[in-house]
Amino acid sequence: MQENPIVLSLEGITKRFGALVANDRLDLTLHRGEILALLGENGAGKTTLMNILFGHYVQDEGIVRVGGQVLPPGSPGAALAAGVGMVHQHFALAENLSGLDNIRLGTEPLLRLGNGRSVARRKVEQIIAESGLEVDLDRRVAALTVGEKQRVEILKALYRDVRVLILDEPTAVLTPQESEGLFTVLRRLADNGLGVIFISHKLGEVLSVSHRIAVLRGGRKAGELVTAEADRRAIADLMVGKAVAEVKRTAPTPRETLVEFRNVSLARGVARAPLSNASFELRAGEIVGVAGVSGNGQAAIAALLSGLAVPSSGEVLLNGVTITSADPRALVAAGVARMPEDRQHDGVVGTMSVADNIAIEEVRGKPFARMGMLDRKAMRERATAAIAAYDIRCPGPDAEARLLSGGNVQKLILARVLEREPRVILANQPTRGLDVGAQSEVHRRIIAARDRGAAVMVISEDLDELFALADRFLVVHAGEVTDAGPSAVLDRGSVGLLMAGQSITSPSAASA
Amino acid sequence: MSFRLEPRANPSLALKLAVSLVAGLVALLLVAIPVLFAGGNPFSAYGLIIQGAFGSMFAFSETLNRATPLILTGLAAAVAFRARLWNIGAEGQLYIGALAAVLVGSGLFAMPPMLLIPTVMIAGFLAGGLMMVIPTMLKQRFGADEVVITLLLNFVVILFVQMLIEGPLKDPLSMGWPQSVPLLAEAKFDKLVPRLRMHWGLIVGLAAALLLWLMVRKTVLGFEIKAVGENRAAARFAGIPVNATMLKVALISGGLAGLAGVGEVAGVKGYLSADLSPGFGYSGIVVAMLAGLSPIGTVFAALFVAAMFVGADSMSRATGISNYLADLVVALSLLCVLVGGFFLRFRVRYERRPALAEGR
Known part of the structure; x- marks a missing residue:
């Protein structure tokens, strides 16, 4: 695709914040029909660069060209008009409006009565049919799961006929199958001439979906490679500038049961999605991974184990004693370490x-x-x-x-909860948004705590993370918990099927 | 060419003081405009205000007398707002506190002053506190908006007080004036200086400010109130009992406003009437905002507001310029302080290339 015309070029972009040089003479080009992956640790300058491209920041030096035309700096309107669309990591949706209205928002003409909605609906439904981004267009966005909200965001960009689509960590909330579906969509969109910039931490995805990879480090471009010729290890080293220590996982030695869920149900309302009739155990010296698409009951399990809720029916036993009141302090005193899902919102x-x-x-x-x-x-x-x-x-x-940056907030929370040598650890999305270096640090500490004899539950949307940590898998789907067994006998595909609500044993499901 | 805003990390104390000073000066400059329109000389008007507020022992005593309830209602607003509990009902809590003082202190018990004065104060504190605890419970149970409830309760309470002082509590010796039976002499606050109106309520207010400062800085309760106010979700996750903490805040906040009412009855008037407070409860909000919700700052802000009102009265008598000038000074000072707060949070950057907005 190198012969395709250049649709977007960033030339010599420099941006300083006081003494900090966030972007240092960065050059980047994107061709028509190309998927470019942008990799880098937190603070490498990815977000700043995208904010400049999108007109949120004004660069100190350098120019942005879209389709050969220079974009006026600092004008999001001009970026939108030139056909640059962005799907942010943090959604920009009006919670009180339906999916369809969110997609239309800002595009409908001000002074027109009549059936703009139905025209828009036809166009969105066509995009859905092409892309497979299934969303109930009439539900209020507030009632959608995180994964569905993201699909609305992607649809919103596609609806505006963008020439360049930027996706910031788009797969964090998707099942592997859904991610594959998204990649298929992206490849098809690229084949039709769309230029895609794909920001991600997950090397596996980047390798499978992109044509070209640009690695940023410390505000500069550390390297640029053609995906077909790249390998995982080399990219990771480029990102952090030094060899990444692989986290070694020792064999588990599960001992006594510390936490037991007995037929636990939790009604919707306490958590976003309900939990129904869940039974499982957490044992000392074992890491249990909870896999599932977001909004399938993870929040309920986390709320119960954080002391924020008690079951509507069933029992949660801690050290053999039933928990009878929602009292985080009592759990902390009983030796439970809790790492919240949203560390900025609930953690500090x-x-x-x-x-x-x-x-x-x-x-x-x-x-x-x-x-x-x-x-x-x-x-x-x-x-x-x-x-x-x-x-x-x-x-x-x-x-x-x-x-503090996100990674340092997580270290702060680790310091808070691990210093007491807890017997039970709930790690909810322990490395979401963290860079590679911080991730392996968090993983090392979790494994060390398990080796010390703690019972650990890791809830994560990142299957790579779960396979790196978990000794045993639980999979949640629609509020039901399935014990998927030891991680040694599982692979991404079989976990993905369980996440989608199908059983591994049924062969007809494999076609999904 | 354009200006751009960048968030500031940690404003220094010197910067904070400088911004407050500039805000005050800007407010005075702005108020000079209507003074000129009224045909007055701003410098002499300000001079007369200062003289009227601080120019003599009597003037200063009147200012302190006026500041006393404002310190307490200011603290009531400050402690509640710190916890993001919007108590707009200090006016009603003040009247309920005053009512409780009259009920307990007008002959229900005969006690020596050493016992009766604390009893009256505790009754006023609890009554005022209850007036804030109830809306807070309604908020927690039913999600009722405390701004609306506390604001409207002010009118309910004042009408209730009027009903009582026209009826069962009416003083038979008052020659028909709507005022309550008087407090016993043993229940009244002593004057601080003979023949001047300022009274022991001022010491109560200063002590309350000091205690609140200690609570904020040094106690577990102060820590928990801050956590609940700044991030309720994180406080709940960390195991801080959010509802219980809010109820404690409500009790303290309403109680302080109730004490302001006790002070006006026991220290100034000696009886309860419907004109006990010229809006001390509402002015307390202004005082707290001027002070940036700081307990010690509240004392100075109350002094400033009181000085403006007392001084403007005497300026008005001398020049014929309306004493509403005091309202203008206070209101514009508040606006200037709020704008100043904006400059504390953001740094304004000047930039040659055009920029629309600063994303965060």
Whole structure:
């Protein structure tokens, strides 16, 4: 496709934020009909570059051309008009409107009565038929799952007849089969002349879908390779600039049961999606991975194990004792370490200090408080030790948590929950949005805790992560939990089928 | 050419003070415009306001007397707003506190002052607190909006008080004036200085500010209130009992407003009437916002607002310019402080190339 005309070129883009050079003379070209993968750790400059391309930031130097025309800097309107579409990692959808209205939003003419809706519906339905991006167009977006919301986002871009489509981590919420479906769509769209920029952390996907890979590191282009000639290891090393330590997983030695779910149901309302009649165990010295498309009951399991909810029916036993009240403090005291799914939203209070956020779960007891009075010195000491032990990059224990990057917030939470040597660990999306280096750090700590004898549950939308960590798989679909057995006998395909609600044994399902 | 905004990480104390100072100066400059229109000289008007507020022992005492309830209602708003609990009902809580003071202190018990004054204060605190705890419970149970409930309760309470002082609580010796039976002498606050109106309520207000500052900085409760106010979801996840914490905040907030009412009855008037408060409850919100919700700052903001009102009265008598000037100064100061807060959060960058907006 190198012969195809260039649809997008970024020439010598430089962007400084104070002393920080976020983009340093970056050049990038995208051809018609090409899928370009943009790889890089957090802070490598991907987001800044895309924000410049999209007109959210004004570059200090360099120009952006779409179809040969120079885009005026700092004009999202011009970028849209030139046919640049973006699907963000964090969705920009109006929750109160239907899928169809969200897709139309901003495109419908202001002064026209009548049947714009039905025309739009026909066009969207045609796109759906071509792309396989199934969505109930009439449901309110608030009622859609995360995966469905993302499909609406992609449809929204396609609806605008874009020439360049940018996807930021698009597969995080899809099953492997759905991801494959998306790749098929992307390849077909590319064949029809669309230029696609695909931002991802997942090397496997990048290798399977892209034509060309550009790797950013520290604001510069670390390398650019043709996918057909690239290999996984080389790309990872390009991204971090040093050889990545592979996380070694030792063989599990499961021991006594620490947590037991007995016929647990949780009604919708407490969590987004219900859980029905789930039974499983977590044993000391074992990592259980929970696979599933988002919104199939993971949130319910996490809420129950975080002390945010009690079952509508059935029992959750911790150390053989039934949990009777939703009390996070009691769980913490009983030795449960909880890592929330949305670490910025549920994990830290952004305007409080690193020290406060490390102490927050145990702030009422010693050593952090006596007779209702805080011991700031003890809190700061713990934080200083944690910053060193967990390599939390921050100005110091008094820095506000909102100033920390996602990876460092996760390290802060690890420091908070692992320091107590917990017996049970709930790691919900432990590495979502983290770069390769931080990911292997988190994985190493989780495996070390399991080797110490903790019972670990990892809930993740990243199957690579689950296969790297889990000794045993649970798969959730539509609120039902299936024990898929030891990870050694599973592969991505069979887990994917369970995620889609089919059983592995039925051969007719394999065609899906 | 254009301007662009970039978020600021951590504004320094010096910058905060500088912004407050500039905000005050801008407010005074803006108020000079209507003064000129009214045919006055802004400098002499401001001079007269300052003289009227601080120019004599009597003037200063009046300012402190006026600041006393504002400190307490300001703290009531500050503590609630810190927890993102929107208490707009300090006016009603003040009246309920005053009513409780009259009920308990007008002859229900005979006690020496050492016991009766604390009893009256506790009654006023609890009554005011209850007036905020109930809306907070309604919010937690039914999702009722506390802004609407507390705001409307103000009118309910004031009408209720009017009914009582026209009826069962009416003082038979009041020559027909709608006012309640008086407090016993043992229930009244002593004056701080003989023949001046300022009273022990001022000490109560200063002590409350100090205690609140200690609570915010040093206690587990202060920590939990901050966490609940700044990120409710994270606080709940970390095991902080969100509802219980909010109820504690409600009790403290309403209680402080109730104490303001106790002070006006026991320290100034000696009885309850429907004109006890010229909007101290609402002004408390302004005071708290001017102070950036800081307990110690609230004392100074209350002093500023009180000085403006007391000084403007005397300026008005001397120049004939309306004393509504005080409202203008206070309102514009608040606006300027709020705009100043914006400049504290964002850095304005000047840029040669055109830019539309700064994405975050």
